[in-house]
Every structure is written in structure tokens, then in C-alpha cells.
Amino acid sequence: MKLTSRRHRATSAAALGSILGLVLAACTGTPGSSGQPTAGVPSPAPDALRVVATTTVLADMVQEVGGEHVSVHSLVPKGGEVHTFDPTPSDATTVADAQLLVMNGLGLxxxxGYIAADAGGGNIPVVELAEDLEGVTYLEGDEHEGEDEHEGEDEHEGEAFNPHLWLNVQYTILYVERLADTLIEVDPDHADAYxxxxxxxxxxxxxxxxxxxxQMATIPDENRRVISFHEAFPYFAQAYGLEIxxxxxxAPGQDPSAGEVTALIDAVRDEEAVAIFTEAQFPTTAAERISEETGVDIVGxxxxxxxxxxxxxxxxxxMRWNVEQVVEALQ
Known part of the structure; x- marks a missing residue:
């Protein structure tokens, strides 16, 4: 289990330190409801552990394991984008008040870590759910994710891995096991419940x-070559038999250049891709152009x-939704 305090880069610390100063001087607000997981959330007990997660996906996992013994807040709200997230003064306050911080890691x-360090949160336990998991085949990431995450650390130093492990359900089970161990360590009074x-x-x-x-086994072999919107689905493809x-x-937040779009159009034709999948939180302009040029449908x-x-x-x-969308599109 990885339970640590986070290091941070000085360049980001200065900016977030300014945010925190404003917060502590003038702000005592509480987290808004937009950051809370929404599916079947039990009312937290009076002594519930205050947990802050980076995303709604991770917050939902915390809620499932913690039940009434946790009060969970997601910093990135529903429909938000973790790659380009810009913390607010309210976020800094929320982090400073947390008793446990839950993040994915691998640069996502x-x-x-920057917020926690500048909030004086060196003593707040942090669990990185994706780091150094036994039994995981880590897939290569890109230069935008994880590039300095391993500086001076562990056997992955200097490497960049794709961080989206949770799109393989078997890897999510490893997340949940690590999360349960962490909650038990931080809040042993409720160990049996966790x-x-x-x-x-x-x-x-x-x-x-x-x-x-x-469900995925019903897709014909000739229909398994697809285009994804960004590098989020390699673990899904690896687990369930697709080829991206x-x-x-x-990378999110960076529109493709004209040359990159042209190269992808050529790749779609050469590789005989059968579908282009978009993602709910991203615009579809580039995908629409590729579809128009190649005749490959945008689906789901x-x-x-x-x-x-x-x-x-x-x-x-x-995950049920994703599988249903993929299977329906590729039949």
C-alpha cells in the first residue's frame, strides 16, 4: 500500500500558495454538492472520516467501501476534466480540512500534492491507488502524463505510464483492496465495516x-479496430479485446493540428478502423472532421x-454504459 505525503514542484507551489493565503484569510466555505458522488450516497455518521478524492470516479469507490463512516468530496466535479483541472481557493480549504486524500497517481x-503541500497538509495521509500495484501490466503513457511523477522514486523512475487503470475492472478491484487497507489503517475503529x-x-x-x-466477446473480430478520443482506453482495450x-x-486541452488530423485520417483508412468513440466531457469538432473525411461513424x-x-x-x-455503447456500435 502506498500511503505517503506528497512532494511538489516549486513552480506550482508559489501559485497555489497564493491561493491558499487568500483562502485562509477570507474563506471558510464548505464544499459544494457538485463535488459529491451521487449514486446511493448514505448520510455520513457524525464522526465520519473526511475524505477528499481527486475525481468523482475515485470518490464513488471511497463511498462504496466507506459507507456511512466516510464523508467524501471530489475536487473535480461531475463532468469536469481531471487533466486540465484548475484548483480554486475553496478546493484548498477542503484539502486542508481532510483526514485522508485519495488520488490516482501516475501523473494524472x-x-x-501541490495543494496539500501548500495547505500545510504534510501530515494528511495520501493514498495513490494506481502506483506500484502487484499484478498490473502497466502500459506506456505519453509525455504529458506521469513525466515527473517518479522523480527519485521506486523502480519506475523516469518512466511514464498510462494512468487510466480503472477502465480494466480487474485493476479496479486492486484499487478497492488498497483503499480498504488504507481506510482500516487511518480509521481502525471501523475496520470490520470497511x-x-x-x-x-x-x-x-x-x-x-x-x-x-x-458482452465484448460478441463483437466480430473484424470490427475490433477503433479510434478513441484520447489515451484513456488502452487498459479497457487490453482487458476486453479491442485494438486502438x-x-x-x-492530450486533453490540446486540439490536434491540421497535420495531426490529416495523419489520423490516413491511419483510419490504412488500419480500417470501424468506429470513432468520443468522450462525454470533450468537444467533437476534430472527430467530426475525421468522420466526414473517412466515412467512419462517430458512435457513443x-x-x-x-x-x-x-x-x-x-x-x-x-462501466456498464461503456460496454453497452461499444458492443452496440461494433456489432
């Missing part, structure tokens, strides 16, 4: 994974970093 949400809820959730995840594999032959954008809005409204207001619902 390193900004949480262990029991984690076991129930893992059983649901195992059922989801089996269903997903059965290209992505519309290199997939979810990855953020939950949405029902039926995608939980991790379980999000």
Missing part, C-alpha cells in the same frame, strides 16, 4: 467484469475520468 492528478463493504463491492466488480467479457489504432487528440459517448447523471452516476453504471 499530481496537482493534489472490510465487509469492500468484500461486497469486490463481488459486484467481479460480476461486472464477467458480464463485460461476455489511433486517438483524436494527444464514453466515460472515463468523470461520472455523469444516471445511469453513469457510479463506477458500476459508467
Amino acid at each position: 492528478d499530481e496537482w493534489l 472490510a465487509a463493504r469492500a468484500a461486497e463491492y469486490v463481488a459486484e466488480l467481479e460480476e461486472l467484469d464477467s458480464w463485460a467479457r461476455e 489504432v489511433g486517438t483524436v487528440i494527444d 459517448e464514453l466515460y472515463n475520468d468523470s461520472l455523469g447523471d444516471a445511469p453513469v452516476d457510479s463506477y458500476l453504471g459508467m
